[in-house]
Structures are given as structure tokens and as C-alpha cells.
Amino acid sequence: MDWNTIISTTVKAAIGVETVLYALAAIGLNVHFGYTGLLNFGQAAFMAVAGYGLAVTVTVLGLPFWAGIVVGLLAAALLALLLGIPTLRLRADYLAIVTIAAAEIIRLIFRSVAFKDVFGGSDGRRGFSDGFYALNPFPAGEYGFGWFTFNHRLLWVLLVGWVLVGLSCLLVYMLMKSPWGRVLKAIREDEDAVRSLGKNVFSYKMQSLVLGGVIGSLGGFVYGLAFASVQPDIFGTETTFFAYTILILGGAARVFGPVVGSMIFWVLLVLVYGVLSGAVEAGYITFMTSTQVGQFRFLLVGLGLILLVVFRPQGIFGDKREIAIDAR
Amino acid sequence: MHAETTATDRKAAALAAFKDLDRDPGVAKPDPILVVDGVVRRFGGLTAVDVDHVEVQRGSITALIGPNGAGKTTFFNQLTGFDTADAGQWTFNGRNMHGVPPHKVARAGMVRTFQLTKALSKLTVIENMRLGAQAQKGESFWRALVPGFWRDQEAEITERAEELLVRFKLDKKRDDFAGSLSGGQRKLLEMARALMVQPELVMLDEPMAGVNPALTQSLLGHVKDLREQGMTVLFVEHDMDMVRDISDWVIVMAQGAVISEGPPDTIMSDPRVIDAYLGAHHDAPLSESELEKQLHEAEAALEEEIVEETQK
């Protein structure tokens, strides 16, 4: 077994593209679920509309890269408003069902033949990231040291991605220690009590939905730019569920919970895959093929999510007294 | 009144206002803060509230009593916007309040508490208190991002909150999670938090329910205090001793309607009230408690059936 490759890919996964984009998605969910108690099961849709907003603006409309970013952000905010109006007055479980349904609607429309001219069907869109890489300050070449070696494109994506993660965390930190964040946390505990104290609960939930959706949409941009393409099936419900696993792993209602969670999640996923597929190739494991090893990882994700919620709902670093998850 | 030792001007003023009033339901008060007309709320076939006319005198402590299922809490929910009335009008300080959402009701100066306390468990006591303050600059999204905008106000709010905590003897719990408080302390916290709103009318839904007897006296004192500070109190209560002790005026509801009003020392001798409490309405539509009782009986019968069949 090639331990050197296994360890280097594992270490790289800690700061890799997936880690960044899932961290962003989970930071958004943290605002929704961790702080406000909103069960948004459609986070993938926010990433999708942002990624497609960028892709379609650049490829179909022929507008520059920055216009695409603006369109993507506006699309995410608009989606939050559209989702919020019918659902934010409903009970938590209804919100979950409606958001998951809306995310599926969006995915089905993006992959439909009827709108193939715009969204590119199940192949998605590509060729919209040139504007982004044109801004790359790093000349072509390899950068880094030891295991952390990246080419100039990946380095640029990761730099921008981690800056976005940092800014998002800073934003969440600033907001959650302000009176605004206090109202959000109070809504999570009991929204009727908050209403009786003169706060417009609907408005705060909406603000939370927009904020978390926009932060999550940054993950959609990162995906689109890093892989220079968007496909509809990337933004399925499992993406949202993985983001939830990450959030709970790192600790809901903690500023760095989603970031730590995402790093652990991807490190474990890559490590398990590396070790198991290495073992399969080396013939140590004979009851699985290497394809099945890939699938086996996600089975472990499911198992991990169950065990986490049951035995450590506050996440790895959470404080049991403050867990958001047992509310109601 | 027997238990009143701190008869003040406000108490006297409140009693004077009620002095010559009729005992009829819906009687006009000299200076009403809340005037209710024709509020109706139905759940399916059940009319939970059907209040023709009722007024609440400013600066008084008014008790709202009635047997279980009389519609008191539902009536509270209508008035505070937590539930939408099917019909009716009501004004608070002359302002029409029908269809006004709960947060605006609170901002107008009409603040309620809940029968089952709603302490925000995973917030600390002081954060619970701060939440009650109105017009906070830091509660707007953009200004929240610049602490300079709201820091001074936050300090003022904290000071006011701490004073209230001292008054309610919760200052030692300042930084504890609200979830760690006892039932009675939560009631105190909820009342103190409501005062942070600086209301004119405080509406308490069973403030004594589930409070241990040692705390009852302290809570009673706080309710009386509210009147001394110029607020109006409307509260729902079952304990007649307490009603007699602190209220200036009593409104009695049964089966959704106001059936009688009067001063606390004579109200319980009103035949309409006795009827309401002791029954004599077997032909009337089912009230909530009766429904529950019937359900109970049905379940019991069902269970008997199960027992019988399993024994066969």
C-alpha cells in the first residue's frame, strides 16, 4: 500500500476544495439551523442557483464574470425570499419538507431537456470560469511545500475560498454576539416568547434565511469555479445532508463548528477511501471492489450521523448545555 | 381588604373607580384602557370565545376567572394577536387592535406572559432580560455589524435589566442559563422580562400555576407592585384566595362568554358565577374540559374492551 500517497491526499483534503465548499454550505446552515432553529433541507438549492446564476450569465448571456457573481448572489437571496414567504410561518417539519421539495424542483428544472438551451440539461454548463482565472495573481507553476503542493489554479481557488470562509466566520461571529443574533437565538428557543416581546419573528427568520442562503451560495461559486463546470446532480439532497452531518460533527451554533466539521469530514472520507481501496488493491480485502469502497464511505457517513446525533449531539467540540439540536 | 397592608393612593384610586359600578357583564368603566366588542373565536363547531363587550379599567388589577375551558387563554390569544379572531373589535388606548400581529401588540404597550412559561432555556438570564428591551439599535442587521452603534444602548439596557433582576431576586442567577432555573424562578424571569418592554398593560396568564408556595407571596407582591408603578394588570387565575387578595375587579368567563363582573369580595356569591363553577349547564355545548373528559371515558371504554378481548 502506498502510504505516502494516502497520507498526502488525506492531509491535502483538510484544506481542499470540497472542504471549503462544504464549510461554506454548513456555515450557512449554521445560521439557519444552529442559531435560528430553521430546518432548511434545501441548502443545495442555494448553491445550485448561485453556481448556475454565474454559469448561465457568463455562457448564455455572454456577460462578464463579475456580473455572473452578482446574478448568482441575487438568485440566492431571491430564492430565500421565495422559500421563506410560504414556509416561515409553518411548523419546523413542514419547513423541512417544503425546502427539500423546492430544492428538488430546482434540480429537476436545471437538468430538464425542456430548458437544455439555458441550463445545459444533465451535462450542466462549463466554460465560465475564465474571468475568474484571469484574475489569478499567481503565475503558472507549482506552489507549496511538502504535501501541500498545488498548481497555480488550485492555489488561487483555495486562497479565495478560504478568504470567503474566514469572512463568513467573522460575519457570523460579529452578528451572533450582537443583539440581532440574540433575537435569532431566542427564536430558536421559543418564537412565541419572542413575539410577545415585540420582535417581528417573521422578519428575523427571513433575514436569517437570506443570510445563510447567501453564505451557502458562496459554496456553489467555489464548486463552479474550482471544477470549471456545474452539473445539476451535484446539488442533490445528499449534498444538503452531508452539510448537516458536517455541521453537527463540528458543533451547531458554534462559529468555527462548520469549518472544523468540514475538515474532519473530508479528512476521514479521503483517509477511509485511501486505506480501504489500497487494501483492496493489495488484496487484503477481497469482499469489496474499489467501487464498493467508494460507496461504503457514504454508508459510514450515514452511520456517523446517527451516532453523532444520538451520542454526541453537541458535536465534537460543542458544549452540551448550549446544543441547538434538542430544542423543542 | 383583609390582606392589603400597603394601601396606597393608586390602590385607593382604582377602588374608587369601581365603587359605583354595576355588576353586569360588560359594564362601562370610567377610564378603560382596553375595550372589547363582540370577539368570537370558533374551533370547528366549538365556540371557544364569544365576548360581547368588556372593558378594563386603567391602573387597576383586573382578574379574569372562570372554570376550566371557559376560553380565558383563547381570549388572551385573541387580544394579543397570537390567534386570529373570527369576528370582533377591540381597542387599546383607543387604537384598534384587531388583526394587529403579536409583536406590534407588544410594541403598543400590551405585553403578555404564558401559562406554560417560555423562558428561553439556552440563553442566560441576563440575555433573556436584554431581549425584552424595545427599539434596540443592535437588532437591525446592518447596525449589528458595527458594535459602536449599539454598545452604549446595550449598557443602558443591561443596567435596567440588572435593577429588575435585583427587584425580582434573580441577580445571583444573572449568568446562569434560564433552563437551569426552578419553575417559580422562570415565572419571575418571564414577568421581569415582560417589564423590560415597559408596557402599559401587563397580561399574565396564570402567573401562579406551578409555583411553589414559598414563592407565591413574592410573586403576589410583584403583581401589586406593577399597579404601584402605574401599569394596568389583567391576569388569568384559578386560585380564588389569590384573586381576592390582589385584584380590584373580577371578570368571570364561562363557555367563552363574560357572565359576570364585580369586586372580588362579592363576586363569588353571584348566582351566575356559582352556576358556572358548579355545573347546571348540562345541555350547553361541550366545553374543552368536558370534551376531554368524554374522550377519557371513551378511551377507558376502549381499554376495557381490549382487556376483555385479551382475556377471552
Added chain:
Amino acid sequence: MNGVKIVVTTESGQPVAEVTSNAQGTWQVPVEKPGKYKVTLDANTLPQNVAVRGGNNVRTPTVYDGNMSTVLFALQAKGAPGQPAEEEAGQSSFWTQAAQLAFEGLNLGLIIALAALGLSLIYGTTGLTNFAHGELVTLGAILAYAFNAGVGLHLIPAAVIAVILAGGFGYAQDRFFWGQLRKRGTGIIAMMIVSIGVALFLRYLFLIIFGGQTEVYTQYTGQAGIQVGPITAAPKNFVAMAIELLVLVVVSLALLRTRTGKAARAVADNPALAASSGINVDRVIRIIWTMGGAIAALAGIMLGLSQSLKFNMGQDILLLIFAGVTLGGLGTAWGALVGSLIVGLFIQLSTLWVPPELKSVGALAVLIIVLLFRPQGILGRRERIG
């Protein structure tokens, strides 16, 4: 039928497109303008043992603006004459098409209803919004496949065994898992997230064991259709619908008439009250889980029978089940039935106007719109506050 060449031309013979059918034997050609087209099936590309029935390999459907037009080539095995013939639905009028779709919608609606009933009762009695319910549907389908194609049993005994085993799995799930969580006092939102974990776990377990391909049962697959009134369908569909209807009626009667059924409704209505009047709530919940697992499995088998089997078939239908349950009103058994039928009918009938690939979109959109105006669902009750 895979890999069959289809040539599409305009009426006057100008070529439009040439496609080959996919693994499911379907194909699609987008055309620019409404009008008549000529569709020719290249008989040489057919597998050797089949032929187009009647030998006519040319169809001339009329395509209307914005509408799909279906062209069916009925195939029959060479040397197996005398089989009833599958009619082509291609040029049928709007109303026959609507009747046909309503029939298919009813079939889908009944399948959804089977799964929805269990989901709704579990929600009503335990408060759990079970995101792993779709996997119970898949489980039934795959178990039946294992006994059918793997062991070699006929589909009917295989299905019976699968339903029994899935019922047992439902029982075990509650006995050893959900029941324990309830005892620990796990909150309903936490349980909802746990159910997502269960769904992921089971789905990937199915993928590993069953594989990612699409399968069909060994019996009843290539059945030729029969004509009943305006409707054409394979006999298996009629039988399947009869079974679905029968099971739904039996379960409904059981809920209404038997003591366990009454107890179940009492628990769904008010668990605390039911417990205080001596009903063994845990036992009732366990029965509901057993029954819910069994009928969800039946739904999976029926779905596999009328379409095909895949490891994520339950995931795909889960949202439609939710739509049915929510439309009717969460936690009410009758609501789940009515809501599911509406969803099934709506999905199929909407293909009169929208492309089939977007048919679920319409149903999910309706779900959102209904919730906007009637959050308690069609048959649900308004809740009281305080």
C-alpha cells in the same frame, strides 16, 4: 429494448433526427415545429428474437405546439403468436390520453398511498418525520427481487416473503432503535436528522449489495397490454391496483374497526391521554411500525412491478410520499390516502401539458402552494396555541 435505431422525418420525408433507444427502450426527439412527422423503426436493429407487431414499423404522429407526442412500437416475440397485442397510444385523442393518464395516475397514487399511510401513522404516533421511509420501499422491492431472481421463486411467493420480512424489519427498527431513542427522550428534530442518517446508511447498503443498475422481476415484465374502455394497460397493472386497493381498504377497516386500530388512532390523536387511559402506547407504535414496514414494502414491489427496480427508487418516491402526506394533513390517515391519490393523479395528468421529466415538479409545486393557503393540509385541523 436497447439500441434500436429510430429515424424521424417530416411528413414530406425531410430528415429531422436519428436516435437509438436507451436501456429502458425509450427515446426522445425534440422537434422544432408542430405538425405531422414520420417515425420509422429500423427493424434490422431489433434483437433477433423480436419483431414489430403487425410488421408495420412506420408511425405518423401529429405533434402539437409545446406537447409531447408518444410513439409506441409494440414488439412481440418471434414465433410466439396469439399474444394479446399492445395498442399504440401515440395518436389517441386528448380525452383518451387523459383517461389513460388518469389510470396511470391512480396506479401511482395507490402506490404512494401505501407508503404514505405508514409514514403518516408513524408521524402521528411518534412525531417522527421519517426520511428513511423511502428506504423501506426500496427494501421491499429489493427483497422481492432477491427471492425472485436470486433464489428463483415465482414473484408472488417472493413478494409475500419480502412483505413479511420488511414487516419484521419495521418491527425490529422500532424495537431496537426508534423505541430506544424515544426512551432516551430524543427530540423530534434530532430524530428527524437521525432518520436522514438511517436513510443514507440503508441507501448505500443497498447500493453496495444490489449495485447501481436497473433491474426487473423475472415474471410479468414483457406483458402485452389489454384494452379496457379508453385505457390500455398490461394486465399486471389491473391486478396490482386491485391488490393495492384491497390492502388499503383492509388497513383502513382495521384502523376503524379493530381495537388495535382504534388504539392507534387514539395514540395518534393524543399519546399522553391514550397512555393515561391504559393503552399500551409502545405496543401500538410497534404494531404501526410493523404494518408500516410491510405496506411500504408492498408499495416498493408494486413500484418495481410497474416500473423497474433501483437502489434509490425509494429516495426518488420519498418526496412524492411526503407530498401526499402533507397535502392531506400530517398525521391523519385519511388525509394521507386522499393526498396521495391527488399527487399520483396530478403527476400523470400534468404530462398532458408539461414534459414528463418535469411531472414531479408540478406535484411538488402544488404541495408548496397548498401549504401557503392551507398549512394544515386539506383534511387537517387548525392547531390551537397556548
